[in-house]
Structures are given as structure tokens and as C-alpha cells.
Amino acid sequence: MHSFENTIQKLRSEGFKLTPQRLAVIKYMIGNKSHPSALAIHKELKRRYPTLSFSTVYNTLNMLQKIDEIRSIHVFDDHLNYDPNTEPHIHFLCSKCDMVHDIFLEQAEGIQVYAGEIDGHLVDSYELFFKGTCKDCR
Amino acid sequence: MHSFENTIQKLRSEGFKLTPQRLAVIKYMIGNKSHPSALAIHKELKRRYPTLSFSTVYNTLNMLQKIDEIRSIHVFDDHLNYDPNTEPHIHFLCSKCDMVHDIFLEQAEGIQVYAGEIDGHLVDSYELFFKGTCKDCR
DNA sequence: GTCCTTGCAAAAGCTTTGCAAATCC
DNA sequence: GGATTTGCAAAGCTTTTGCAAGGAC
Numbered sequence: 001m002h003s004f005e006n007t008i009q010k011l012r013s014e015g016f017k018l019t020p021q022r023l024a025v026i027k028y029m030i031g032n033k034s035h036p037s038a039l040a041i042h043k044e045l046k047r048r049y050p051t052l053s054f055s056t057v058y059n060t061l062n063m064l065q066k067i068d069e070i071r072s073i074h075v076f077d078d079h080l081n082y083d084p085n086t087e088p089h090i091h092f093l094c095s096k097c098d099m100v101h102d103i104f105l106e107q108a109e110g111i112q113v114y115a116g117e118i119d120g121h122l123v124d125s126y127e128l129f130f131k132g133t134c135k136d137c138r
Numbered sequence: 139m140h141s142f143e144n145t146i147q148k149l150r151s152e153g154f155k156l157t158p159q160r161l162a163v164i165k166y167m168i169g170n171k172s173h174p175s176a177l178a179i180h181k182e183l184k185r186r187y188p189t190l191s192f193s194t195v196y197n198t199l200n201m202l203q204k205i206d207e208i209r210s211i212h213v214f215d216d217h218l219n220y221d222p223n224t225e226p227h228i229h230f231l232c233s234k235c236d237m238v239h240d241i242f243l244e245q246a247e248g249i250q251v252y253a254g255e256i257d258g259h260l261v262d263s264y265e266l267f268f269k270g271t272c273k274d275c276r
Numbered sequence: 277g278t279c280c281t282t283g284c285a286a287a288a289g290c291t292t293t294g295c296a297a298a299t300c301c
Numbered sequence: 302g303g304a305t306t307t308g309c310a311a312a313g314c315t316t317t318t319g320c321a322a323g324g325a326c
Contacts, residue, residue, distance in 0.1 A: 017300050053308040092259045110252025119245040120273030121230045128266045135258030155325050191283040
């Protein structure tokens, strides 16, 4: 997700209809760095759109994922979280405050992830995340 | 998990009782490279132990995880899988056959994962897995 | 005998689906 | 107007828990 207009245009070009619910989810996710869960998104948006249903949020997130505008991350065992940044980057999960921080490769000295062929297997993508104590909790 | 005797001894020393159900799970996991889910383990073992309940398998897996004899991995969104190998290694998930392959760092040229401090965050552990097409499916 | 463990069943929680009513274009 | 989308409710799945009966030591 680069900009609101950009995402809207992509929806149109893929033949999806623009509904207030979808626009609300998109607005909420644009630039959002908190990696919210579907439930958290619904809870927050329901304050402004009381009739907004969870399944609509859920369906919208799946749709956005399908057209590559967001990605889901599973750093928690029991639910998925969503990230509007689909550029390759990694995540840091703090065991103390449960916050998920973004880390980009230029900040992450010593990390190098190969993409290509490993032990005969053809690699399409990878998931990497770290656990520990974040800078705010140290 | 290095050997049956080893794991048994660890159970004893930690004060856990040796029950046929626990021994069955341990025997099943020793050297198992298939990364089974809790349900799969139960399904398989139930053939030989018809009264074995799922919750016993589940509790046993949690206990083994607590004493660091197995680890759980979440390469799938909707369930956990278990690996008797607790040495640091990474996983490859095949999108075609859904099989999970082990990869050790010496086989994985180009991969380097830092453990220490990243962008101010203190790192305890990491999870890394690859997705793609495995050597058998290519 | 005592405490831990098992097995059954049900609860919990998130995710997913069915379908009539509403809405976008 | 036609097809998609919404909202509600319920189903699906895996994981987790409660508790009486059973078993290890």
C-alpha cells in the first residue's frame, strides 16, 4: 500500500466495487505500523461504523491480500496480523509488550537471506521474524 | 530428542510420571522427520492405542516442549506442527505437497542470521522458514 | 494412599461460510 | 437492473480447559 489513491485504483482495475466499508479498512491500514489483527481492526472501525460486520473486515483483508496490497504475518500462534507494507522486510516480536516492530535489511546487520535454491529446493519466499525484548522495553 | 532413554531420563528427573501414553508419543516422535501436527499424531497413535485421547497427546506435546525435547513450528496458518529436533535449523515448506523439510545451516549457503541486537532490540530467538517447490516436486 | 494423569466432553477463540437484504455501478 | 457486497448468524477447526475416574510410584 503506497497511497490511498493508488490502492483505490488497483481495486477498480481488478473489478472490485468501492464500498464505504472497504474504503474504511483501506484508510485504516494505510501507513499503519501497528500490525493489527482482523479483530482489532474491526473493533477499532466499529466505533465509527457501528454496523460494520467482522466478516466484511475479514473479507476485505483477504481481498487486499489477494491483490497484494497487504500481507498477513503469523508471529502469534493463535491469530494472524496484517501489514500494509508488502516490501520485503522482517519483524521483531517483543515478548514483554507483544508489539511487532518492522526491521528493514539495511538496519539489520548480520542478516542475509538467500533466495533461489537451497539444498535442491526452489525458494519462492521466506518468512523471518525475531523474538526478544524490544528497545522500548529494555 | 536424542534418544528414547535420554528423554525418559529427563522426564523422570523433572518429576513427570511415565505412562504408556507418554511413552507412545515419545516413541513416535523420536527421529520423526515428518513434522506432524497434534491431530496427526493422535490419529496415527489411536490405531494402536484406541483409547488414547487427543488431550493426552496435546498435554504430552506441551510437556515435551516445556522440557525442551521438542519444538513447535508454525509454518501453516491454521495449526502447529512439532519437530523432535530442537537444534537450531530452518524449515522449507513445499507449496505443492505441503511437506516440511529440514534445512541445516551448513546446507544453506547464503543464509546468515544474526543473534544479538538488531536496531536496538535484544534478540532471544528467531524463526525462519522458506516456501517454494521442494526437490521432489520440481 | 497420594498425587499426577487420563479421557471425555465441552468451551474458547479465531477463521470461514451461507444466505437474504442492501448497495454499488 | 444485475451482480457484487454486506451483515448476521452459525459452522468449522484447532487449541485449551474442567473434572471425575483411573493409574503410577
